Amino acid sequence: MLGEKVTIRFSMSALFFKRFLKRPFQIASIVPSSKALVERVSDKIDFDRARVIAEYGPGEGVHSREIARRMRPDCQLLLFELDAAFSRDLKRQFQDDPRVHVINDNAAHLPLELRKRGIEACDYIVSGIPFSILKIDKKRTLLQQTYDALTAGGRFIIYQVTNELRQHAKIFDRAKSEYFLQNIPPMFITVFEKTTGRNGESHLSFQESRASANNA
Numbered sequence: 001m002l003g004e005k006v007t008i009r010f011s012m013s014a015l016f017f018k019r020f021l022k023r024p025f026q027i028a029s030i031v032p033s034s035k036a037l038v039e040r041v042s043d044k045i046d047f048d049r050a051r052v053i054a055e056y057g058p059g060e061g062v063h064s065r066e067i068a069r070r071m072r073p074d075c076q077l078l079l080f081e082l083d084a085a086f087s088r089d090l091k092r093q094f095q096d097d098p099r100v101h102v103i104n105d106n107a108a109h110l111p112l113e114l115r116k117r118g119i120e121a122c123d124y125i126v127s128g129i130p131f132s133i134l135k136i137d138k139k140r141t142l143l144q145q146t147y148d149a150l151t152a153g154g155r156f157i158i159y160q161v162t163n164e165l166r167q168h169a170k171i172f173d174r175a176k177s178e179y180f181l182q183n184i185p186p187m188f189i190t191v192f193e194k195t196t197g198r199n200g201e202s203h204l205s206f207q208e209s210r211a212s213a214n215n216a
Contacts, residue, residue: 032062033128036182037159037189041126042066044157044191047075050123054078054149056107057129061090067126068100075099076119080107108142110149121151127158131165139168147171147194156192163188 033041041063045053047070058064058079068077077100081087087104094100103113107129114121125146131139143165146156156172158165159180166175172192180187 032060033159033187034183037180037187038063038066040180040182041157041159041189042070044155044189045070045124045126047071050075052076052078052119052122052124054080054107054110054122054125056080056125056127057082058090059083059086059128061086061093063126063128064090064100065093068094068097071099073099076101076117078103078110078113078117078122080105080110080113082106108138108145111145114149121154122149123151123154125150125154125156127156128160131158131160131168132162136168139165143169143171150194152194152196154194156194157189158192159187159189161185161187163190166190 045067050071051074053067053071053075055064055067055077058081061079064077064079071077079090079094079100079102081090081102081104084104087102090102094102101117103109105113107127110122110125127146131142134142150156156169163177163179166177169175169192173195174193175190177188177190180189
């Protein structure tokens with residue numbers, strides 16, 4: 001059994017390396033995220049609350065597997081992977097998990113995919129795609145679409161080599177970053193929060209809501 005796990009991990013790492021060599025700017029890292037980074041990113045999700053989670057650019061699925069492991073039976077995970085080889089591998093990995101939907105398409109099509117599935121909004125969106133290489137108009141369009149796709153109190157969680165996206169993501173109501181060294185390369189993890197509803201009303205964040213309830 002241990003040998004099988006090692007073989008699977010090796011084959012997925014080999015696939016990651018091959019895709020990096022073919023599309024280095026799209027993948028932006030020569031190795032998948034470390035276990036420590038994966039756990040830290042997932043720790044920023046309240047899995048008791050999450051019903052719909054989307055991930056941009058899951059690659060070989062190291063974050064996807066941890067999210068799927070932690071999420072509730074009634075939660076859905078939408079994986080947007082543009083690379084066809086990664087998409088095929090993700091479909092193989094999650095073929096027995098009906099909660100996980102692999103979408104071989106651009107993350108910019110998230111709003112369309114939500115409408116097709118009858119989903120109103122996402123609670124969390126996770127992304128490791130290198131925003132720094134996107135042209136400014138595409139970057140801002142994707143940020144707007146991401147904001148619109150989140151429910152009030154929803155969060156957009158990114159892990160990036162640089163923290164330049166914060167200057168473009170002013171549309172979000174709050175942002176908090178940390179520099180995480182336990183990864184090669186080190187990453188900025190930033191959580192952007194949407195605290196305003198679609199009709200313009202203001203909402204408390206999830207933590208503030210719980211605090212208010214406890215103090216009532």
